Amino acid sequence: DSGVTQTPKHLITATGQRVTLRCSPRSGDLSVYWYQQSLDQGLQFLIQYYNGEERAKGNILERFSAQQFPDLHSELNLSSLELGDSALYFCASSVDIGQGQETQYFGPGTRLLVL
Amino acid sequence: QKEVEQDPGPLSVPEGAIVSLNCTYSNSAFQYFMWYRQYSRKGPELLMYTYSSGNKEDGRFTAQVDKSSKYISLFIRDSQPSDSATYLCAILINDYKLSFGAGTTVTVRA
Numbered sequence: 428d429s430g431v432t433q434t435p436k437h438l439i440t441a442t443g444q445r446v447t448l449r450c451s452p453r454s455g456d457l458s459v460y461w462y463q464q465s466l467d468q469g470l471q472f473l474i475q476y477y478n479g480e481e482r483a484k485g486n487i488l489e490r491f492s493a494q495q496f497p498d499l500h501s502e503l504n505l506s507s508l509e510l511g512d513s514a515l516y517f518c519a520s521s522v523d524i525g526q527g528q529e530t531q532y533f534g535p536g537t538r539l540l541v542l
Numbered sequence: 543q544k545e546v547e548q549d550p551g552p553l554s555v556p557e558g559a560i561v562s563l564n565c566t567y568s569n570s571a572f573q574y575f576m577w578y579r580q581y582s583r584k585g586p587e588l589l590m591y592t593y594s595s596g597n598k599e600d601g602r603f604t605a606q607v608d609k610s611s612k613y614i615s616l617f618i619r620d621s622q623p624s625d626s627a628t629y630l631c632a633i634l635i636n637d638y639k640l641s642f643g644a645g646t647t648v649t650v651r652a
Contacts, residue, residue, distance in 0.1 A: 429585065429587065431585070460640075469642055469643070469644045469645060470586070470630060470642040470645070471642075472639045472640060472641070475639075483636070483639055485639055517585050517586070519585075530588050530591070531588070531640060532587075532588075533578075533585030533586045533587065534585050535584060535585050536583075536584075536585050
């Protein structure tokens with residue numbers, strides 16, 4: 428158990444809908460990262476927050492947004508969902524801002540299926 | 543050009559064999575290299591971490607970085623059925639972003 432929790436574990440929804448994925452980082456970790464894992468694209472970095480502020484963006488679509496709250500939990504919002512958004516979404520956390528030897532600890536993931 | 547390339551396999555070996563996994567990367571400036579293990583329906587977990595070049599050993603696992611060839615390797619000695627998983631190489635890009643290989647699925651046959 429990495430100490431990172433994600434809810435829900437599974438989510439089934441329809442195209443065009445909006446969902447929110449939630450992540451609680453390990454105790455003491457200030458950075459939260461979101462990743463998408465699909466069969467064709469592999470594990471792709473989406474976005475990072477550090478202590479409530481956005482720090483880095485990866486391959487995140489404009490339909491997706493995230494935020495980190497004062498208690499350091501984070502939410503990833505996915506809107507206008509398409510079939511191709513079906514994937515595993517992972518949250519990871521690290522102690523600091525993500526320099527060099529920072530270890531990222533991954534949560535168990537949320538499996539999203541868009542029908 | 544992708545930042546890191548990894549043969550997705552799959553790879554099947556008998557118990558006790560040495561598992562050899564490899565990745566290539568594009569930018570010689572990259573310094574931090576990791577190997578993650580991912581069991582089915584679980585999140586990736588960090589196995590090994592290497593800075594710059596050289597070897598690092600941890601029990602049955604050895605990570606190697608060859609910066610001249612831009613090649614990273616993971617070796618698993620005396621492989622066990624419990625080592626059956628997907629192994630992902632990862633490189634730290636621009637301090638914040640981890641770029642992952644496609645992952646190699648390994649099956650160790652009892």
